[in-house]
Amino acid sequence: MYTERQGISHYSMAEEVKTANAPRKASRASASVRWRKRLRFARTRARELRMITKALLSTKHPVLVHIIPMRRCNLDCGYCNEYDDVSKPVPIEEMKRRLDYLANMGTSIITISGGEPLMHPELEEVIRHIRRRGMIAGMITNGFLLSKDRINGLNEAGLEHLQISIDCVNPDDVSKKSLKSLDSRLEWLSEFAVFQVNINSVLGSGVKHPQDALTIAHRAVELGFTSTVGIIHDHNGQLKPLDDDQIKIFEEIMTLGKRSFSRFNDFQHNVARAKEHTWRCRSGARYLYVCEDGLVHWCSQQRGYPGIPLAQYTPEMRAHEYLTDKFCGPRCTVSCVQQVAMLDNWRDPQTKKPMPMPPPSVANELVQIGGKN
Numbered sequence: 001m002y003t004e005r006q007g008i009s010h011y012s013m014a015e016e017v018k019t020a021n022a023p024r025k026a027s028r029a030s031a032s033v034r035w036r037k038r039l040r041f042a043r044t045r046a047r048e049l050r051m052i053t054k055a056l057l058s059t060k061h062p063v064l065v066h067i068i069p070m071r072r073c074n075l076d077c078g079y080c081n082e083y084d085d086v087s088k089p090v091p092i093e094e095m096k097r098r099l100d101y102l103a104n105m106g107t108s109i110i111t112i113s114g115g116e117p118l119m120h121p122e123l124e125e126v127i128r129h130i131r132r133r134g135m136i137a138g139m140i141t142n143g144f145l146l147s148k149d150r151i152n153g154l155n156e157a158g159l160e161h162l163q164i165s166i167d168c169v170n171p172d173d174v175s176k177k178s179l180k181s182l183d184s185r186l187e188w189l190s191e192f193a194v195f196q197v198n199i200n201s202v203l204g205s206g207v208k209h210p211q212d213a214l215t216i217a218h219r220a221v222e223l224g225f226t227s228t229v230g231i232i233h234d235h236n237g238q239l240k241p242l243d244d245d246q247i248k249i250f251e252e253i254m255t256l257g258k259r260s261f262s263r264f265n266d267f268q269h270n271v272a273r274a275k276e277h278t279w280r281c282r283s284g285a286r287y288l289y290v291c292e293d294g295l296v297h298w299c300s301q302q303r304g305y306p307g308i309p310l311a312q313y314t315p316e317m318r319a320h321e322y323l324t325d326k327f328c329g330p331r332c333t334v335s336c337v338q339q340v341a342m343l344d345n346w347r348d349p350q351t352k353k354p355m356p357m358p359p360p361s362v363a364n365e366l367v368q369i370g371g372k373n
């Protein structure tokens with residue numbers, strides 16, 4: 001089923017005919033692209049090392065911020081609660097103002113998310129502004145709007161990380177984010193992108209063909225990308241252990257994702273086995289989720305709290321959230337916040353309660369991990 005929104009994308013049906021099962025050959029980037037890719041990788045790694053050092057030396061700044069320039073999406077995945085099909089892009093001057101606030105707080109990494117960020121008409125200027133302000137620039141996208149020109153535009157703008165989540169090998173009525181639909185774009189990324197690309201596949205409740213995750217991960221590695229795997233909850237938001245076959249697939253993909261930061265994080269091994277985990281969620285302080293309205297939230301799955309405009313979000317509020325014990329922590333599946341928390345899990349026990357305002361009413365609506373796109 002193709003909706004009108006999917007009609008916005010810049011690809012032809014002919015490109016979709018290439019199936020995931022056909023014999024594949026990794027795309028070959030030119031010598032110039034390979035050189036630029038190596039250079040950007042080395043520079044980004046150096047900046048990441050500085051980011052880690054700065055984060056270990058001080059707890060007073062955000063390490064990672066997810067920012068939403070556009071709630072609208074060109075797809076309508078059956079499990080998603082993070083998009084609409086009507087909202088307008090946040091004006092570029094407002095985006096820059098928000099990025100300036102974040103830079104002034106000392107933020108290290110900005111990940112642009114959505115909705116679908118590629119629908120924002122001035123996305124490249126958003127990325128340029130992130131880099132101008134000295135922050136690391138990443139993006140989560142469904143990838144459908146990528147074209148060779150758009151990839152070159154993202155190169156020029158200075159993008160450093162891009163993640164695409166692929167749910168299945170063939171599209172179905174829940175998700176169009178299939179390897180079959182996206183494979184040609186992955187080849188373009190392999191050929192033209194000078195930024196790092198990570199492909200996230202999914203396992204867990206409701207995944208009809210778990211073996212697909214392995215096919216997707218192998219394809220990612222074949223094309224020179226990193227690979228991660230996310231585990232989705234059942235529809236009640238509950239952790240459910242993977243069965244033995246899925247555990248094997250999960251462990252194999254975790255091994256494949258050698259270059260990925262998430263390899264160093266064992267919380268997903270707990271999630272895979274539906275074990276609660278002990279950690280200190282520092283959302284609202286070291287991690288912020290800034291929605292399209294410019295409000296700060298704990299994370300994408302706990303939107304509504306604290307719900308304070310970014311311009312009014314003070315260092316004291318961040319300090320409070322840093323020490324706030326999150327009721328949703330033990331069953332949390334939001335991997336990026338878990339990764340950020342590793343920098344502080346060893347220090348500063350959380351003794352405070354959420355600030356005096358209505359707590360989020362959706363404690364059991366945690367749905368997804370590993371980036372939603």
Ligand code: SF4
Pocket residue numbers: 281282283298299300301302326328329330332333334337338366
């Ligand atoms: S869902 Fe996870 S990341 Fe979000 S506030 Fe709760 S513990 Fe933190």
Ligand code: SF4
Pocket residue numbers: 073074075076077080081082083114115116142372373
């Ligand atoms: S999961 Fe991503 S691609 Fe799918 S509807 Fe949600 S925002 Fe759009």
